[in-house]
Amino acid sequence: MGIVVVEICDGSLINEIDVESIIEAEYPEVAVMESSCLSFCGMCANRPxxxxxxxRIFGKTAAECLDKIKTQIEEELAIYA
Incomplete structure (x- = not known):
């Protein structure tokens, strides 16, 4: 498991793109975990x-959210550098 964990809801609008493959290919020290529910009721249907x-990382689109996730990953990894 990675030192940074990205959790996504399987009902989230972010799933328009393959977040797991993109993140884990670019950041081998990051683990992406998909859950059936992250207990933020309704949020996954409203925006990525x-x-x-x-x-919590939000975006207006899946691509924008992915960019923000990458930025947060960089910040988290900087702690361990």
């Missing part, structure tokens, strides 16, 4: 979001 080490 994910949790990065427990921090």
């Amino acid at each position: 979001y994910a949790l990065v080490n427990g921090k």
Whole structure:
């Protein structure tokens, strides 16, 4: 398992893109976990979001959210550098 964990809801709008493959190919130290529910009721249907080490990351589009996830991953990894 990675030192950074990205959690996505399987019902989230972020699933328009293959987040798991993109993130894990670019950041081998990151683990992407998909859940059936992250207990933020209804949020997954409203806009793309994910949790990065427990921090909620949102975007207007799946691509924007992915960019924000990558930014947060970089910030988290900087702690361990």
